[in-house]
Amino acid sequence: MSQENQPLVSIIIVNYNAGDLLINGIRSILNSNYQNLEIIIVDNVSTDNSHKKCKEEFKDVKLIENKINLGYCDGNNIGIQNANGEYIVIMNPDTIVEPEWLEELFKAHDEFGEGIYQPKILSLNEKGILQSTGNMIHLFGFGFSRDVGIVDKNQRNKIEKIGYAAGTCLFTSANTIKKIGLLDSFIFLYHDDVDFGWRGAQLGISSYFVPKSIIYHVKSYTLQWGAKKFFWLERNRKYCILTHYSKETIAKMKFTLFLTDVLVWLAYISKGFLMAKINAEREIRKNRDIIKKRQKELEDKKIISDLELIKTFPDAISISDNSGGRGSEFFNSMIVKLSKKAKKTLLS
Template sequence: MESNDENPLISIIILNYNAGKLLEECVDSIYHSNYKNYEIIIVDNNSTDSSHIECKEKFPLIDLIENKKNYGYCEGNNIGIRKSKGKFVIILNPDTIVDPNWMNELLLGHQKFGDGIYQPKFLTIDNESIIQSTGNMIQLFGFGYSRNKGDKDEQQFNNMETVNYASGTCLFTSKKIFEKLEFFDSFLFAYHDDLDLCWRASMQGIQSYYVPTSIVFHPSEGFSFKWSNFKFFLLERNRLYCLFTHYSRSTILKLFPSLILVDFAVSFFYLKNGLFYEKIKASFSIIKNLGTIQSRYNKIQKTRTVNDKEIIFNFKNEVILPKGTNIKNKIPFNSILRVLSKLSRMAI
């Protein structure tokens, strides 16, 4: 397998942690791809099942990396990226099934728009007419969500376009972009990792794109963490981390009154859903890691070429939660976000 201009080598990184038979099904679907110049690197995060061993036995050509501990999504994928030989890299979750033409279409997207970060259209595995994502969006106060999740796919979202960030469920870019961005931020461990990566990319003028002709199938609920307390802790901690490392100090000062009110709203939101302890843990984790945050802030701000006002222009005022999400007080929370976002935009 070698890279050339017409058929560049693509390195597919699959991070595994107790994925069971899902891993084999994912790899099997890759082997049915129409594009053939690729390598598969499975990075196992110290699984307690034998999924990675069984997959290697069934598909001996894959490259298996066995970590001695669970490094999380970010560093686990970084290990695979550093090992990769391809001109391009795809980060792919093990609970996905890929359409045979998925890689060809991602490459065509790159040929059209050049350096950037790309994601396919995600459809639901057990109901292919239901959308999982047509690109991900960032709310002004750092919340991320999957666009059009739960909508019926009637080919109404078939335009290739820029989005706020590409989903880490399946993310395509060049290895040189990963190297330029210095990979995923390992502090995050998991969640908001894709938001963080693409937000940092946009600060350097690197856009994220949705490629509707590339199709990947994904369960309505991923196998990892699901909607656990730990997931809510990571989502809130990492949201705050991204705010304080990505926005300039000037922007943070202008947003500060709204951020305080949003924090009260988030605390109430977490309390009503039995997650207040996770909110407290997230806030204390930010305080505990202020030194890390300051160091990260300095590093990110030194490389930026695009100002906050230009980036914020494309951010959203509310969070569109997936249809059927069992979360209380969605409407009042979004009403607060909308009002505060509009006021904040006037100040920036």
């Protein structure tokens, strides 16, 4: 595809003290084979001046400086609202791309049509180690990356449907975002991509993994696996359950959801994150009216039923060992049993 025929792609990067990772990432993007790009950096009040250094080095970058930290979701939403591209990429600042990454995403889009696409994501610091070959939604609201932590042997070498595209690098059209809607402001960060892909699936818009598109990612350069991260993950997991499922679906799953919650409580207590779980529960209860309103909005827009989507959800979850043990063998085996039990009730 010649540059004259290349549609404009707006690449949105939300930055918060990413340091040299941001500059290295922009440099790799500018070395892409695909050249008709608009790069938008949305800075969430960084104190390391990484955004200003980046603007000094790359004059054509569009810099938007927020007055307060708006989080990942609204940071990206501001970028989307200021984007001119026919296509949109949401990308983390701690990523490096291969030169052909965007061309491969376009090839996939040309073949499969409207959808949400993600590349193969490899670790930037651990050579040949996978971070994601596509992300999946679990019945109980967990989102997880396939093949995380294993050696890349090109195991998955075909474009295929997945549960949702990782927010680390997400490619779609501006028109698709209009249909699905912006990222959910309530979520703030973590699980934003689960929510976005789930909403897309409810509208019949699939997500895809593109193995020939390759990027490298540091992973969690701001929040490592700790209490704060677990708080956001659990708060937003429960938010997704309560907003994406119908009242009827939740009622049928009530017992298995309760047992899953017991498992999560035990996992958080065992890792010393009891207050993170308590605070997550408090946040959900405090925002019941917001959740109720959002659930109705999504239910009214839904084209694909809960039961149709649930059939595509895997029973097992896959979480790296450094996540604090939530992906332990015992936890996962119990989740598999509960998932199968819930599906039997729902689909019978």
